[in-house]
Amino acid sequence: MKTPRLPLALQLAVMRCLRDKLAQANLKLGRTYPEPKMVYRQRGTSAGTAWLDAYEIRLNPVLMMENQQAFIDEVVPHELAHLLVWKHFGRVAPHGKEWKWMMEEVLGVPARRTHQFQLESVRRNTFPYRCTCQQHQLTVRRHNRVVRGEATYRCVKCGEPLVAE
Ligand SMILES: [Zn+2]
Numbered sequence: 001m002k003t004p005r006l007p008l009a010l011q012l013a014v015m016r017c018l019r020d021k022l023a024q025a026n027l028k029l030g031r032t033y034p035e036p037k038m039v040y041r042q043r044g045t046s047a048g049t050a051w052l053d054a055y056e057i058r059l060n061p062v063l064m065m066e067n068q069q070a071f072i073d074e075v076v077p078h079e080l081a082h083l084l085v086w087k088h089f090g091r092v093a094p095h096g097k098e099w100k101w102m103m104e105e106v107l108g109v110p111a112r113r114t115h116q117f118q119l120e121s122v123r124r125n126t127f128p129y130r131c132t133c134q135q136h137q138l139t140v141r142r143h144n145r146v147v148r149g150e151a152t153y154r155c156v157k158c159g160e161p162l163v164a165e
């Protein structure tokens with residue numbers, strides 16, 4: 001998959017969304033949480049991922065080109081909420097009540113767990129899995145071993161078993 005060149009206007013719109021939502025959250029929470037690093041190198045079928053320790057949001061450039069408004073309206077707030085929940089509450093369930101509260105009460109965005117995008121252009125050499133600390137991409141071979149019950153994979157950081165998203 002060739003990574004598309006992202007138009008500067010789109011990157012600026014995404015950054016504006018991030019800064020607006022962060023400012024809104026800091027105001028409501030009475031904090032000064034810093035701006036996360038934004039990188040455009042998420043691969044596979046995930047729209048984006050939040051990397052807690054790195055305090056970084058990775059967005060999928062292929063899906064972002066094809067779903068520009070949805071990225072601004074949903075994906076950026078979704079991943080930002082993961083980082084803010086981690087800052088505010090520590091390690092909790094990825095889409096638990098703290099995350100829903102952060103989305104709906106603080107950021108003012110409907111709390112949907114997943115995004116409905118056409119995925120033809122990014123299908124499919126990995127499958128998204130999750131532990132309690134981050135998202136993982138498993139190869140087709142590993143994914144099939146999990147599905148057949150032949151293997152369980154664990155996160156090397158938190159030690160938790162990976163579950164399919
Ligand atoms: Zn999520």
Ligand SMILES: [Zn+2]
Binds near residue numbers: 131132134157160
């Ligand atoms: Zn982990």
